[in-house]
Amino acid sequence: MRDDGLDRAIDAAGGIAQLARKIGISQPSVSNWSRVPAQRVVAVEAATGVSRTDLRPDLYSEQAVAAEPLDPIDAARAQEYALLATLLSAPPSKRLLEQLAALTGDATPLGRAHADLARAASDTVAAKIEREYFDLFVGLGRGELLPYASYYLTGFLNERPLSRLRADLTALGIERVANSSEPEDNAAIxxxxMAGLAGGSFxxxxxxxxxxxxxxxxSWMGxxxxDMESAENARxxxxxxxxxxxxxEIETEAFTFAN
Structure with missing residues (x-):
């Protein structure tokens, strides 16, 4: 039986098939959900407009997070990772493009990246980005880019980096989405x-x-x-x-300094 949050997301998307398409996974995977998995909350929120507090109140309600306030820096880190996860998991909706176009930047490297993303969002439409996303990451047979750790580290899919990742996810108590065919070493996942780790969900x-x-x-995502910055099909x-x-680059420097 599906919970209320998942039902609302399905209704907002226009059905199970439409929700699956919007977040870039198979329809049977969504059909088997009883609630939105923790690692899919951000993508479903972006695709449907249903807030994460409604999708998973056990993770994102005020009661769930009140025990220990989140450090503002960690909150900002979680937000940046969540944005990347959303944009890598599926092409942005018209609503998300409007939000991105409103981003403001500053003189820092991240601030300049925000300003560039805002300009890119304001200069295009959702239909064009859907085609761009397809050409980059899906394609007829395969896209221009294969956003998987195994491929970047070994030249092949589903290799040792994936098995090592699965072991580490298990150790952290992070479960694979039931019936999902997408390998966990996908950049969006x-x-x-990382958004869940920074934000305290995990x-x-x-x-x-x-x-x-x-x-x-x-080790590979940089x-x-x-490659995305120089890809032929990327705008x-x-x-x-x-x-x-x-x-x-910021995360690498921060972790090095902390260490």
Missing amino acids: LCEV EASPEAQRAFFEKHVS RLFA FYRAVGALGRALL
């Missing part, structure tokens, strides 16, 4: 995991976060973002790549 010490970041994110996603690369 890893950004969603419990992990700063040392565990740093180890996960270095082993499963910074190259993916650089809007060049700005997404620049944002991702800027965030990883």
Whole structure:
């Protein structure tokens, strides 16, 4: 039996098939949900407009987070990772594009990346980005880019980096979405995991976060973002790549300093 939050998301999307398409996963996967999995909350919220507090009040309600206030820096980190997870998991909706176009920047590398993303969002429409996303990440047979750790680290899909990631996710208590065919080393899923770690949805010490970041994110994702910036089919996603690369550089420096 589905919970109220998931039912609202399905209704807002126009049905199970439409919700699955919007967040880039198979229809049977969504059909088997009884509630929105933690690692899909951000994508479903962006695709449907149903807030995360309604989708998973056990994770995002005031009562759920009141026990220990979140550090503002960690909240900002979680927000940046969640944005990347949303943009990598599916093309942005018209509503999200409008929100992105309203972003403001500053003189910092991340601020400049925000300003560039705002300009890119204001200069395009959702239909064009849907085609761009398809050409980049889906394609006829395969897209221009393969956003998987195994591919970037070994040249093949579903290799040792994926098995190591699964072991570490299990150790952190993060479960695979039931009946999902998408490998966990997809960049969107890893950004969603980092958002959960930074935001406190997944419990992990700063040392565990740093180890996960270095082993499963910074070891390859910077190259993916650089490839997005130079990809033949990229227009809007060049700005997404620049944002991702800027965030990883900041995270790498911060973890190194903390260590």
